[in-house]
Amino acid sequence: MHPRRLRWLGLTMVAAATTLAGISHAASQTFNTALPVAEGSLVLREQLLYLKASDDNASDEPGPAERNLDVFGSFSVLGYGVRSDLALFGVLPYLDKQLELTTPGGERITRSAHGIGDAQVFAPYTLLQHDRRGSTFRVAPFVGIKLPTGDDNDRDGFGRLPQPLQPGSGSWDLFGGVIATYQTLDYQLDTQISYKTNTEANGFEFGDESRLDASAWTARPGASSAAPAAARVNSARPAGSRSATTTRFTSPTSTAIASRHCSPMARSSASGDKRGGPGTRPATSTTRPMSRATGPATSTSPMATATRSRYSAPTGHPCANGAVRSRAAPTARSTAGSRR
Amino acid sequence: MNFKTADRTAIWLGLMLLASSVYAAGPSYRIEVDGLACPFCAYGIEKKLNAVPGVERVETDIKHGVVIVTMDDGAALDETAAKRAVKEAGFTLKGFKRASSEQ
DSSP states (O other): OOHHHHHHHHHHHHHHHHHHHHHOOOOOSSSOOOOOOOTTOEEEEEEEEEEEEEOOSSSSSOOTTOOEEEEEEEEEEEEEEEETTEEEEEEEEEEEEEEEEEOTTSOEEEEEEEEEOOOEEEEEBOOEEEEETTEEEEEEEEEEEEOOOSOSOOEETTEEOOGGGSSOOOOOEEEEEEEEEEEESSEEEEEEEEEEEOOEETTEEOOOEEEEEEEEEEOOTTOSSOOOOOEEEEEEOOTTSOOEEEEEEOOTTOOOOOOOOOOSOOOOOHHHHHSSOTTOSOOOOEEOOOOOOOSTTOOOOOOOOOSTTOOOOGGGSOOOGGGTOOOOOTTOEEEEETTO | OOHHHHHHHHHHHHHHHHHHHHHTEEEEEEEEEESOOSHHHHHHHHHHHHTSTTEEEEEEETTTTEEEEEEETTOOOOHHHHHHHHHHTTOEEEEEEEEEOOO
8 A cells, every 4th residue: 555545544443532531431231331322322332242152051160061051242222312311222233153062973063143133223212310519429220121123033954043043032031220420530330220121033032131230431531542441350140050250351541240040930942943954952051251352442241141051141231322422531621612 | 035934924824814813702601511421422513512503612621621602703602502523423511601802
């Protein structure tokens, strides 16, 4: 490439990076915040996911199948401010799942699926709002529905893929909960409690989910733009298995802790279990501790899955408005002209 | 007219236009906003205030929760309109006063 073009490209990238640094913002990464979306405004968030799960039985020893599940995903979240106290969010995931396992014959095989996952639509309503200079406390209940937009009947050379490997569940599922957010110039706290009822599809029913999430975010003094929050702990205690704990660090500049408890209510029908060929057998799995990762905005929960045949995307509510909120130093002044 | 002279002329013309627009600015208002704690929140307020007819410029001081609204020459900002804009952005108007007369 011509050096001059290269220089322009470099300058453009710097400008873009500067702009993005201005509009990107740390926030809870796997669930909501109760912060507002201005009436008539749109916010867009892109969230990335990497999940790794392994183990095959309830003991500490790997099972005979030695299954390893890797999931890469991106979640596009679009929010619209219907009113200042009522927002509407849509979430569309794209998932790439890969499962390695050993067949009863001793052969090591890989099964995979990728595509659009199940979309979600939900609406938080600000029930309580207490504003002070430089801080706000808000409580917002929300309700939503998961739509069966993902493919739930993918097949490969071995037959139909096991249900947890399908990009979509095929079911219409309702969920709801409450979010509380306290934000100041220096830090932000978010917490959410939610419940999701999973219904049956394809002769298979995932268990209901109850979740408790929390995150904390602090601004680094003097920083013009702080990195996203950092550490998260997930826990899941599936039926008949030991609990799993995963800790992950995404940035050393701030700290977030989120915990999740998946209710051990997963149910799978016999037909659902038998339809998938290798890898279908419902099994408890536990997540391995994730390796240290750096860099903002890539992250999300390593998703402790693991209920019986249960795969539960961490994007249940990945809709932190914060993706497009920008956090600059508290002294930052922003200016906007009326004729933009 | 050589190229350098043309450049210089264009720059002076630009500066004159800029200066005239500054002199044409109308009154400014100081709006105190509660609940404002991040630049994205400020963006929402600025967007709403900029949609008010006659607003020329909006500046936000997040640290102090203050928004300065400068109007077009001859225009005025109504407190009700300012309060509505702040509310639509999801925040609370704490104070409203005229910061200066026309410049």
